[in-house]
Amino acid sequence: PGFWMAIRNIVKDGDDILTKVCRPVEKFDEKLATLLDDMAETMHDADGVGLAAPQVGILRRIAVVDVGEGVIEFVNPVFVEQSGEQECVEGCLSFPGEYGLTKRPYHVVVRAQDRNGKFFELESEGFRADACCHEIDHLDGVNFKTRAIRMLTEEELEKLK
Ligand code: ZN
Numbered sequence: 661p662g663f664w665m666a667i668r669n670i671v672k673d674g675d676d677i678l679t680k681v682c683r684p685v686e687k688f689d690e691k692l693a694t695l696l697d698d699m700a701e702t703m704h705d706a707d708g709v710g711l712a713a714p715q716v717g718i719l720r721r722i723a724v725v726d727v728g729e730g731v732i733e734f735v736n737p738v739f740v741e742q743s744g745e746q747e748c749v750e751g752c753l754s755f756p757g758e759y760g761l762t763k764r765p766y767h768v769v770v771r772a773q774d775r776n777g778k779f780f781e782l783e784s785e786g787f788r789a790d791a792c793c794h795e796i797d798h799l800d801g802v803n804f805k806t807r808a809i810r811m812l813t814e815e816e817l818e819k820l821k
Contacts, residue, residue: 665701668716673755679801682712682719685735688777692722692735696775699724700731708753710791712798715754723795727788734772737796740781741769748790749812749820750804759817760808764793 671677685692695718703711703724713722723734744766751759768789771781784792794804805811812820 665697667705668698668702670702670706670711670753671715671717673758673803675754677714677717677719678754678798678803680714680719681801682714682721682799684721685773688735688773688775693775695722696724696733696735700726700733703731703753706753709787710795711753712795714798714801721799723799725788725791725795727791729788732782733775734770734792734795735774735777737770737772737792737799739768739796740771741767741783743767746786746790748787750790750794750808752794752804755803755805758805759812759820760804761810761812762790762804762807763809764790764807768792770796 699711699716702716703726709727710725713720721736725732742765746764746766748762748764749759750762766789767785769781769783770792773779
């Protein structure tokens with residue numbers, strides 16, 4: 661983190677880029693590091709808990725997640741384990757003001773690379789598992805509204821506030 665970071669524009673619903681499949685990252689260079697820094701900054705600025713590269717207009721398999729425990733960076737993430745089930749209330753920085761009820765695995769293990777290309781595995785449960793699923797979905801052009809059992813009503817939204 662530092663003064664050189666920049667907040668990027670978040671792509672909103674209706675933009676085609678949100679429906680496209682992202683390509684893998686092959687180069688672990690300064691450009692990738694800058695993008696990851698910017699994505700974290702953009703996510704925090706927007707009070708989000710996750711952000712995927714297509715949401716800032718880049719069709720690469722990159723996502724960041726921060727559910728209040730610090731930023732996790734995923735490059736080329738894949739699920740190696742998914743188990744259990746949970747009902748989640750989800751929103752998305754690309755769909756401001758919209759929330760839906762989804763069913764996600766309660767427990768996931770993600771295998772990914774860090775900004776230097778080093779492989780790691782991260783186990784998550786509950787809210788963080790949900791965030792991982794939501795962000796990795798974006799890399800395949802899938803948004804939470806596709807996954808939603810139903811969207812929340814105005815009344816339910818009021819209660820969330
Ligand atoms: Zn999203």
